[in-house]
Amino acid sequence: MIKILLADDQALVRGALSALLAMEPDLEVVAEVGSGDLVVDAALEHRPDVALLDVEMPGMDGIAAAAALRGVLPEVKVLIVTTFGRPGFLRRALQAGASGFVVKDTPAAELADAVRRVHAGLRVVDPALAADSLVAGESPLSPRETEVLRAASDGSTAAAIAAKLFLSEGTVRNHLSSAIGKTGAATRAEAVLIATENGWL
Structure with a gap:
């Protein structure tokens, strides 16, 4: 059983993701939080295998939460699931140690498969976003x-x-x-x- 931590500031989205993932026989949502600054504490308490993090959350954004989680529990894989499929977010998320990056309109079966692949140690990135990221390049800002x-x-x-x-x-x-x-x-x-x-x- 793959244990999952969900972090999204929108309760409706969090509930929908939890319900969809719970339908999979090998996935179990063990914790849900509504802000990024609660991710590490929830992970320490519930010991998930994979953390699904939104990018834009109060307290701490999902990318910063991914980096904080990696510093404390490096064995927890991070999959960023966001509305904002922006090349800069993808690049920053991967630099922060995320293993995957998908957008929220990903079909449920594909999201479940992404969780399994990230858990198995693979990298999962939305292909269109990966292409956009290569074209956009790195941030020019210091x-x-x-x-x-x-x-x-x-x-x-x-x-x-x-x-x-x-x-x-x-x-x-x-x-x-x-x-x-x-x-x-x-x-x-x-x-x-x-x-x-x-x-x-």
């Missing part, structure tokens, strides 16, 4: 530019971002300007949009 642009995504002023990240306003403006240039955007808001759509944030 780690600090990514951090500053992410902090700017809610419309915060340079002063607010500087205070939050313990940087000077001039440094924040320089990073924002560089990020705008690297993404080919005309404005900070457009740079955030481009970076988000590519999964770089």
Whole structure:
């Protein structure tokens, strides 16, 4: 029996995934959580074989949760199951130690098969997304530019971002300007949009 931990902030989606996977004779959902910061504790308590993680969750996103889980329980395989099939998310998830990445509109039988394959030590990636990832390439943003642009995504002023990240306003403006240039955007808001759509944030 393959034991599964489900992490998704939408209760309806979590329940549907749990019900679909429970129909498989060799799969058992042993834990469900609604935020990324609960993943490691649930995994330590229930010892799943595979963790199915959404990308965008409160507390901690699924990619960060995958990395945290890998640090504590490296034997638990991670399969990212997300609505957001963005090349940057795929690349970041694999770098964080995920063994698979599929989108939520994957048919139930294929999702169950993906769980089995990841559990067996194989890598499972949505083929269309893998192709897009090769075309899109890596993020052009430095780690600090990514951090500053992410902090700017809610419309915060340079002063607010500087205070939050313990940087000077001039440094924040320089990073924002560089990020705008690297993404080919005309404005900070457009740079955030481009970076988000590519999964770089």
